[in-house]
Amino acid sequence: MQFKASQRIAQVGQKYLAIQQKQIRSLEKQGMKVINLGRGNPDQPTFPQIVAKAKSELEQPQNYGYPPYGGNENLKAAIRKFYAAEYQVTLAADEVTVFSGSTAALTALPMALANSGDVILTPDPAFFGYHIGITMSGATEWRMPxxxxxxxxxxxxxxxxEIAQKAKLxxxxxxxxxxxxxxxxxxFERVAAFGLQHKIAIVHDFAYADLxxxxxxxxFLQSRRAKETGIEIYTLSKTFNMAGWRCAFAVGNASIIKLLKTxxxxxxxxxxxxVQNAGSFALLSQKKQRQKLRALYSKRRSVMRVLEENGFAVAHSAGTFFSWVRLPATIKDERQFAAELLKQKQVAVVPGSAFGKNGQGYFRISLVTSTAVLLTGCKRIVEFVKDYHEGSGQFD
Ligand SMILES: Cc1ncc(COP(=O)(O)O)c(C=O)c1O
Structure with a gap:
């Protein structure tokens, strides 16, 4: 028997990256080797000391029961210490909550704070994770270019x-x-003032805080009165290469934290x-390893010079493990570009418009592969565009 999706789920649609992964698997089945510069999954292992700590925690039977909701005392204390040391932000006990990965929280927030007919403001282009909770909550999304x-x-x-007046998040x-x-x-000071003026809950997703x-x-919490109007979401996924462990937390406004936790x-x-105890250890120890990881991504970012030397405009990136590249004006359709690049040169990138309409004319490269592979990928992109210009100016 085949069951039908509810309207809620039917509206969500498939993510671009999931579709692209399927295409990559199909090419690989045909014996092709694909250079995947599309997905944003850290390629480096979790720092070894964190793994060792988790192994010893696994030996402790008191860790096997249901964990306390909103985080155990050990991790919550570590989060408060971490924010004080890293950002000079003091957090009270009710200004912290823990969950299994930030994606869950991004989906939960519209469900917890917005009603049908309310407005939620999102950036465009943006990470895919904000739209799903908004769609399911029945709120209307207003995209900020x-x-x-x-x-x-x-x-x-x-x-x-009138949009600011209806906006909840x-x-x-x-x-x-x-x-x-x-x-x-x-x-951030301006954002906090705007949130206070219009009674909007500001949610700052700080996923790449350390990159x-x-x-x-x-x-965001360093800005004046930020805690009166917003929260920050921090994930361990990128800072410590812990994407698979599913450990993240939110800090800030106590009433938002309470709703999110519920x-x-x-x-x-x-x-x-x-996972919580290993996370707590990670937050309080891995300074050197974090510095090394940043240096690694910074080195990989420098490979983008190959694209710049060949006429591509690469946006100056302050952080993250992504590069945002402008397509030559002669190529009008970035989705077709990405599809043909994958088919003809076996290089996967994400077309900018997959992140929203203001991503048109761009594509995103992820730096979660070695410099050698990145270099080969970039050279193939250059070749592909050269062929395109020397050919009919059309993808065949
Ligand atoms: C901007 C942004 N926010 C949140 C996430 C999700 O992080 P988590 O692993 O905590 O679910 C990602 C993951 O790619 C991201 O890019």
């Missing part, structure tokens, strides 16, 4: 007053996936104590 000329920061003055994410742009403290190259990325408690449940 992020443009190169404004350093990929939204222009808050362009949000119409605003999602932001810096360092930004997919453009690599960073935010400034001045920008910031020239200077540390500012935390939703998570009743849906996803708690996070395995072994």
């Amino acid at each position: 992020l443009l190169a000329e404004n350093n990929y920061l939204p222009d808050l003055s362009l949000i119409p007053p 605003m999602f932001l994410n810096y360092p930004h996936n997919p453009t690599g742009a960073g935010a400034t403290s001045e920008f 910031s190259f020239a200077k540390p990325a500012p935390s 939703y998570i408690q009743n849906s996803v449940g708690g996070t395995f104590n072994v």
Whole structure:
């Protein structure tokens, strides 16, 4: 028997990366070797000391039961210490909650804070994770354009007053996936003032907090009165190469934290104590390893010079493990470009419009593969575009 999706799920649609993964698997079945510069899964292992800590935690029978909702005391204390040390932000006990990966929280927030007819503000282009909870909650999404000329920061003055009035939530994410742009403290000050003025819950997704190259990325909670209007979501996935462990947390406004915790408690449940205790150890120890990881991504980013030397404009990235590349003006359709590049040169990239309409004309490269593979991938992209220009100016 085949069951039908509910309207809620039917509206969600398939993610671009899931579709691309299927295409890659199909090419690989045909014996082709694909250079995957599409997905954003850290390629390096979790730092060994964290793995060792988890192994010893696994030996402790008290870790096997249901974990406390919202995080165990060990991890919550580590989070408070971490925010004090890294960002000089003091957090009270009710300003912290833990969950199994930030994706769950991004989906939970609209469900916990918005009703049908409310507006939720999102960046465009943006990570796929914000739209699903919004769709399921019945709220309306209003996309804030992020443009190169404004350093990929939204222009808050362009949000119409009637939209701001109906808005319940605003999602932001810096360092930004997919453009690599960073935010400034001045920008966050303006966001906090805007949130307070319009009673909007600001949700800053800080997934790439630690992958910031020239200077540390500012935390939203460092800005004046930020805690009165918003929260920050931090995941261990990228900072410690712990994507598969599913460990993340939110900090900030106590009332938002409480609503988020209620939703998570009743849906996803708690996070395995072994993971929480390993996470707590990670937050309080791995400074050197984190520095080395940043240096590795920074080195990989420098491979993009090959594209620049061949006429591509690569956006200056403040952080993340992504590069945001402008297509030559002669190529109008980035989706077709990505599809043909995969088919003809076996290189997977994500077309910018998969992140929203303001991504048109761009594509995203992930730096989660070795410099050698990245270099080969970039050379194939250059060759592909050269063939295109020397040929009929059409994909065949
Ligand atoms: C901007 C952004 N937010 C959140 C996530 C999800 O992180 P997590 O592993 O905690 O679910 C990602 C993952 O790619 C991301 O790019």
